[in-house]
Amino acid sequence: GxxxxxxxxxxxxxxxxxxxxECRSLDFQATTMFWYRQFPxxxxxxxxxxNEGSKATYEQGVEKDKFLINHASLTLSTLTVTxxxxxxxxxxxxxxxxxxxxxxxxxxxxxLTVV
Amino acid sequence: xDSVTQMEGPVTLSEEACLTINCTYTATxxxxxxxxxxxxxEGLQLLLKATKADDKGSNKGxxxxxxKETTSFxxxxxxxxxxxxxxxxxxxxxxxxxxxxGPGTRLSVLP
Numbered sequence: 568g569x570x571x572x573x574x575x576x577x578x579x580x581x582x583x584x585x586x587x588x589e590c591r592s593l594d595f596q597a598t599t600m601f602w603y604r605q606f607p608x609x610x611x612x613x614x615x616x617x618n619e620g621s622k623a624t625y626e627q628g629v630e631k632d633k634f635l636i637n638h639a640s641l642t643l644s645t646l647t648v649t650x651x652x653x654x655x656x657x658x659x660x661x662x663x664x665x666x667x668x669x670x671x672x673x674x675x676x677x678x679l680t681v682v
Numbered sequence: 683x684d685s686v687t688q689m690e691g692p693v694t695l696s697e698e699a700c701l702t703i704n705c706t707y708t709a710t711x712x713x714x715x716x717x718x719x720x721x722x723x724e725g726l727q728l729l730l731k732a733t734k735a736d737d738k739g740s741n742k743g744x745x746x747x748x749x750k751e752t753t754s755f756x757x758x759x760x761x762x763x764x765x766x767x768x769x770x771x772x773x774x775x776x777x778x779x780x781x782x783x784g785p786g787t788r789l790s791v792l793p
Contacts, residue, residue, distance in 0.1 A: 573725070601781065610771065610785040611726075660725050662781075668733060670716045670773075671781055675725040 569595035569664040573674025580651055580681055588646045588677045590661035597663040600644035601671065602636060605658040617644045651681040684709040686772050686784035694790045695762055703757040703787045705746075705772035713774040715739075715748055715755040720769045720786070729757075729770070762791045 570593040580586050590600055598619045603611040615631075617623040617638035625631045633655075635647040644663075648655050658678050662671040689704040707713065717729040717739070730739030735750035744759045755772060772784040 608788070611783050613780055616780070662726070668714065670714070670728045670731050670775070672728070673718075673726040678723075 569593075569597070569672040571595075571597075571661065571663060571672050571674040573661055573677060575677060576675060577678045578680070580679070582652055582681055583650055585647055585649045586651055586679060588648075588659055588661075588679075590644045590646070590663075590674050592642050592663055595663065595672075596641040597644070598641060599663060600638060601662045602634075602644075602646050603660045603662065605660065605676075611660065614646075648679065651679070653681045655679065656681045684713065684774060684776055684782045686774055686782055688770075688772050688784035688787050690785075690787070691769075692788040692790055694792065696792050697764055698761045699791075701757070701759040701762045701766075701789070703770055703772075703789070705755045705757065705784060707753050707755065707772070707774050709753075709774055709776050711776050712750075713776040715746070716773045716775070717744070717746055717755070717757050718771040718773060718783075720771065722768070726771065762789070764791045764793050767791045 572591045574589045600617045602614045605611050614629045615623045615625045617636045619638045623636035638644040660676040662673040664672040685708045687706050714733040716731045718726040719729045730741040732739040732748035738747045746755050746757045769786045769788045771786045
């Protein structure tokens with residue numbers, strides 16, 4: 568199955584700064600990457616779907632100008648949290664893979680803390 | 683739209699106890715069903731899956747059977763270990779639809 572590498576695993580940043588999270592598909596051509604956000608002790612909320620070479624599709628209520636997604640190649644998708652604020656502190660996780668037949672493979676997640 | 687419901691946790695068990703985590707779903711068509719596990723501080727790992735009715739997924743002593751008649755995919759294990767402590771997510775995937783996760787069930791196994 569697909570192997571997904573997500574980096575960084577943890578990041579602490581100051582309010583107002585931007586943070587970039589990278590998600591690499593190591594052995595799979597990921598035409599689509601899914602970005603989720605997980606609040607403490609809650610389930611995963613799909614934020615957006617990134618598509619290689621085109622604009623990402625954002626879920627309702629997700630600010631596209633705040634959460635910038637780029638999927639420039641078949642192996643790399645990035646999520647940039649712009650002008651981060653404490654309320655953006657969360658666990659972010661990316662996933663890709665075989666969908667209905669094989670399930671998704673997820674990265675190890677990024678815990679973002681904005682201070 | 684599609685949805686997944688799981689039993690509310692947390693579930694606390696003693697080592698070697700039997701585990702059942704209930705999962706039911708609502709979907710159009712015939713979805714594939716999955717269980718994912720999230721260990722503390724980590725991402726999600728696929729635990730097992732089933733792609734059609736009556737299929738049984740199994741891995742690491744865990745099992746779940748795709749029951750179309752009851753729209754269920756309950757996770758079971760005969761004897762849990764402390765290392766099984768984690769959050770378990772039931773999920774489904776239908777044609778043309780995004781992956782849908784249940785709310786997760788936290789399991790704590792005490793020695």
